[in-house]
Amino acid sequence: xxxxxxxxxxxxxALRREPVDVTPVWMMRQAGRYxxxxxxxxxxxxxxxxxxxxxxxACEVTMQPLERYPLDAAILFSDILTIPDAMGLGLYFSxxxxxxxxxxxxxxxxxxxxxxxxPLDDLSYVMDAVSVIHKELAGRMxxxxxxxxxxxxxxxxxxGGGSKDFRKAKQLMLDQPEAMHLLLEKLAITVAAYLNGxxxxxxxxxxxxxxxxxxxxxxxYEEFSLQYMRKIIQQLKPGADGKKVPVIVxxxxxxxxxxxxxxxxxxxxxxxxxxxxDVARKRVGSKVALQGNxxxxxxxxxxxxxxxxxxxxxxxxxxxxxxxxxxGHGITPEVxxxxxxxxxxxxxxxxxxxxx
Amino acid sequence: xxxxxxxxxxxxxALRREPVDVTPVWMMRQAGRYxxxxxxxxxxxxxxxxxxxxxxxACEVTMQPLERYPLDAAILFSDILTIPDAMGLGLYFSxxxxxxxxxxxxxxxxxxxxxxxxPLDDLSYVMDAVSVIHKELAGRMxxxxxxxxxxxxxxxxxxGGGSKDFRKAKQLMLDQPEAMHLLLEKLAITVAAYLNGxxxxxxxxxxxxxxxxxxxxxxxYEEFSLQYMRKIIQQLKPGADGKKVPVIVxxxxxxxxxxxxxxxxxxxxxxxxxxxxDVARKRVGSKVALQGNxxxxxxxxxxxxxxxxxxxxxxxxxxxxxxxxxxGHGITPEVxxxxxxxxxxxxxxxxxxxxx
Numbered sequence: 001x002x003x004x005x006x007x008x009x010x011x012x013x014a015l016r017r018e019p020v021d022v023t024p025v026w027m028m029r030q031a032g033r034y035x036x037x038x039x040x041x042x043x044x045x046x047x048x049x050x051x052x053x054x055x056x057x058a059c060e061v062t063m064q065p066l067e068r069y070p071l072d073a074a075i076l077f078s079d080i081l082t083i084p085d086a087m088g089l090g091l092y093f094s095x096x097x098x099x100x101x102x103x104x105x106x107x108x109x110x111x112x113x114x115x116x117x118x119p120l121d122d123l124s125y126v127m128d129a130v131s132v133i134h135k136e137l138a139g140r141m142x143x144x145x146x147x148x149x150x151x152x153x154x155x156x157x158x159x160g161g162g163s164k165d166f167r168k169a170k171q172l173m174l175d176q177p178e179a180m181h182l183l184l185e186k187l188a189i190t191v192a193a194y195l196n197g198x199x200x201x202x203x204x205x206x207x208x209x210x211x212x213x214x215x216x217x218x219x220x221y222e223e224f225s226l227q228y229m230r231k232i233i234q235q236l237k238p239g240a241d242g243k244k245v246p247v248i249v250x251x252x253x254x255x256x257x258x259x260x261x262x263x264x265x266x267x268x269x270x271x272x273x274x275x276x277x278d279v280a281r282k283r284v285g286s287k288v289a290l291q292g293n294x295x296x297x298x299x300x301x302x303x304x305x306x307x308x309x310x311x312x313x314x315x316x317x318x319x320x321x322x323x324x325x326x327x328g329h330g331i332t333p334e335v336x337x338x339x340x341x342x343x344x345x346x347x348x349x350x351x352x353x354x355x356x
Numbered sequence: 357x358x359x360x361x362x363x364x365x366x367x368x369x370a371l372r373r374e375p376v377d378v379t380p381v382w383m384m385r386q387a388g389r390y391x392x393x394x395x396x397x398x399x400x401x402x403x404x405x406x407x408x409x410x411x412x413x414a415c416e417v418t419m420q421p422l423e424r425y426p427l428d429a430a431i432l433f434s435d436i437l438t439i440p441d442a443m444g445l446g447l448y449f450s451x452x453x454x455x456x457x458x459x460x461x462x463x464x465x466x467x468x469x470x471x472x473x474x475p476l477d478d479l480s481y482v483m484d485a486v487s488v489i490h491k492e493l494a495g496r497m498x499x500x501x502x503x504x505x506x507x508x509x510x511x512x513x514x515x516g517g518g519s520k521d522f523r524k525a526k527q528l529m530l531d532q533p534e535a536m537h538l539l540l541e542k543l544a545i546t547v548a549a550y551l552n553g554x555x556x557x558x559x560x561x562x563x564x565x566x567x568x569x570x571x572x573x574x575x576x577y578e579e580f581s582l583q584y585m586r587k588i589i590q591q592l593k594p595g596a597d598g599k600k601v602p603v604i605v606x607x608x609x610x611x612x613x614x615x616x617x618x619x620x621x622x623x624x625x626x627x628x629x630x631x632x633x634d635v636a637r638k639r640v641g642s643k644v645a646l647q648g649n650x651x652x653x654x655x656x657x658x659x660x661x662x663x664x665x666x667x668x669x670x671x672x673x674x675x676x677x678x679x680x681x682x683x684g685h686g687i688t689p690e691v692x693x694x695x696x697x698x699x700x701x702x703x704x705x706x707x708x709x710x711x712x
Contacts, residue, residue: 215630217632279574
């Protein structure tokens with residue numbers, strides 16, 4: 001579906017650094033546990049992965065925040081660990097401990113034996129979810145597809161779950177860099193095909209979540225994370241309208257490396273809250289759009305304080321094009337839905353003056 | 357004890373940006389669980405706080421890494437949470453969950469009721485430990501005293517322990533900034549007196565651990581963390597030799613803010629591993645010494661790889677004065693003692709050429 005057919009195309013216009021009426025806004029993890037209607041859908045599904053694997057239910061929860069709030073983009077409801085799961089690592093969620101793998105990768109032999117998958121086939125439930133959601137949206141606003149970055153997927157696959165310092169992954173990276181590169185190469189090929197499948201199924205934008213790139217050194221980030229995101233971006237195909245599909249790269253904790261990220265081919269950089277957005281804009285010049293960057297814990301403050309912070313970030317950005325408002329990381333389960341609403345409404349209310 | 361009386365004064369010379377023969381090195385948490393002799397001392401003490409509170413045992417574990425490795429500084433064995441404990445919050449350690457407080461601070465009334473303590477009296481066990489260690493060192497090398505930063509202490513005091521996103525602390529900061537400032541003011545006064553007590557008892561340097569400052573926004577960091585560290589630094593008294601005692605400020609995740617940190621009155625900035633040390637040096641000019649910055653997970657790699665990384669960081673720093681080698685965060689319990697040894701020896705071995 002072409003950009004021009006969308007009823008609300010603010011988000012895509014901002015990604016392309018074109019003028020908008022108000023600053024577009026969405027929230028990472030906007031379909032999530034902070035919403036009672038999400039918790040009801042999840043209870044219906046049984047568990048989290050059953051929710052991801054059922055295209056109708058994935059569509060249902062994707063639409064929920066759009067019914068409540070004047071958001072400017074929808075994001076596919078899914079998980080970043082679908083790819084390792086399809087590769088046979090056995091994803092499961094243990095209560096209070098987050099995602100785990102039954103069969104983590106322990107050595108080069110495991111990495112060599114890791115099967116290559118065809119996301120169109122092996123992750124057809126994701127492609128189906130994108131199609132169903134795209135149809136349900138009916139041009140109301142754009143749909144964002146996404147994937148974890150190769151580095152981020154690799155850390156979970158080697159650790160067997162989350163970790164404080166990712167020592168196993170780093171140990172492999174340091175002592176057997178060729179094994180790590182083989183894994184990242186396999187993942188980059190798969191992620192590119194996965195995102196291309198989502199684009200083909202109707203995603204108008206894609207975001208790469210590099211949640212753990214910020215734990216690397218500068219040279220480690222370039223060699224083991226950014227390099228592979230660059231390769232993915234080079235392989236992305238145009239959308240149904242023949243236009244380039246914008247790519248957002250979000251490296252949490254990547255504030256020191258914005259210049260090299262802006263040279264990765266990304267159209268937009270996601271920012272966490274530790275960097276001032278005006279400083280970020282100066283550092284990247286006019287190369288890319290910027291997405292962010294309110295601290296998600298701000299949503300635990302009062303609506304009054306939330307509104308102040310929105311004003312503050314908007315005034316830092318000023319009247320330039322290319323700003324998409326978002327949180328600096330995903331919204332958390334204990335946030336009150338009305339606080340999320342105060343945030344989203346404030347973005348539209350206070351940004352109009354910057355777009356006259 | 358005056359600088360000139362120390363048998364090994366490399367560390368102090370580097371802090372003052374004076375020439376040295378080789379780059380001095382120490383490790384945050386160098387007296388710790390990765391050493392079998394430490395685990396034996398701790399078993400003898402019963403629990404962690406009993407170890408901290410017994411000056412003889414605190415001295416014993418402080419000396420252990422110095423016996424094993426050619427380190428250039430000793431650091432007081434203690435915990436950053438001694439101050440809140442002395443203020444009556446009831447510190448305890450629950451297995452696998454880290455430090456906790458029985459009576460966390462919930463609101464302004466709790467903060468107003470928080471008693472001011474006299475560290476010389478109420479934390480006399482810390483002052484005793486410094487004296488005993490200083491005597492035991494007998495001028496062999498300098499002793500580092502330390503404290504948590506007011507912001508870092510405040511986060512634990514409000515959360516009641518560690519936290520992923522410190523939402524309670526941030527909520528108080530955002531909605532009742534005057535309450536947070538009152539708490540930080542109380543803590544800054546106490547930390548200054550605490551560090552002055554350690555200096556009086558024989559600490560030749562002090563380090564402020566701002567473990568959680570990096571989770572703030574740029575303006576939040578300046579207002580709620582750096583401002584109070586600046587106040588502490590201004591109140592520090594000279595050492596026994598009448599000279600200014602050097603202060604190291606370590607904000608984990610503070611790489612974006614080095615310029616303002618260098619203007620805080622600190623003599624040295626501690627760096628985590630996410631920033632290149634040559635980039636850091638360019639950004640702060642000649643104002644301060646720099647401490648760091650090898651990724652502590654590097655110690656899980658092979659001694660060969662560890663030695664390469666030491667070379668790499670040394671070559672980035674080059675031949676300038678003012679480098680103290682350290683890890684970018686504390687050494688972790690599962691590191692092999694011989695890997696720590698490979699690290700420390702490599703620093704001396706490969707740095708001589710930069711000091712000719």
